[in-house]
Amino acid sequence: MEKAYKFLTSGYDADIDQVLNNALFTVDYSEMVIVKDIDFYSLCEHHLLPFFGKCHVAYIPSTKVIGLSKIPRLVDVFARRLQVQERLTNQIADVIRDKIAPLGVAVVMEATHLCMSMRGVEKQNSFAVTSAMHGAFRTSSRTRMEFLELIKLRNAVPGLKERSAAGYACVGDD
Numbered sequence: 188m189e190k191a192y193k194f195l196t197s198g199y200d201a202d203i204d205q206v207l208n209n210a211l212f213t214v215d216y217s218e219m220v221i222v223k224d225i226d227f228y229s230l231c232e233h234h235l236l237p238f239f240g241k242c243h244v245a246y247i248p249s250t251k252v253i254g255l256s257k258i259p260r261l262v263d264v265f266a267r268r269l270q271v272q273e274r275l276t277n278q279i280a281d282v283i284r285d286k287i288a289p290l291g292v293a294v295v296m297e298a299t300h301l302c303m304s305m306r307g308v309e310k311q312n313s314f315a316v317t318s319a320m321h322g323a324f325r326t327s328s329r330t331r332m333e334f335l336e337l338i339k340l341r342n343a344v345p346g347l348k349e350r351s352a353a354g355y356a357c358v359g360d361d
């Protein structure tokens with residue numbers, strides 16, 4: 188059990204620059220980059236029970252891009268901590284914004300929370316969708332909708348509102 192929890196919280200010790208390992212490239216490309224359906228597993232910080240699902244990441248480069256294989260690694264760094272889904276979503280968006288200063292970055296996470304589905308409270312809300320939008324994804328509804336349409340191709344995003352998702356995530360009140 189100790190080994191398992193050490194692994195599941197190993198994101199605290201991760202060095203972001205080491206994870207990225209120089210996989211930041213200067214390019215002349217300004218179209219939207221999307222990595223969708225990234226599986227993630229995390230633990231809610233209130234009950235130490237898993238929440239897990241899919242993460243979708245998009246950004247519009249200004250001068251730099253991140254190697255595509257590094258995006259799921261970044262998601263793991265923040266998922267392998269004790270989390271709330273809203274913070275996890277924001278941290279992924281923030282680190283991409285801080286590392287490559289894109290014209291915009293968007294992260295949407297859809298997750299099932301075992302602390303809700305197993306304990307028989309608010310079962311209807313055990314599926315939560317959160318989003319973090321910066322730059323063009325916040326200021327341009329056309330850009331935001333393009334991203335949302337693209338990630339809806341395979342996964343519906345129920346309940347996602349225009350600006351930010353409904354905050355159904357575990358609130359740890361009991």
Ligand SMILES: [Zn+2]
Nearest residue numbers: 231234302357
């Ligand atoms: Zn919880």
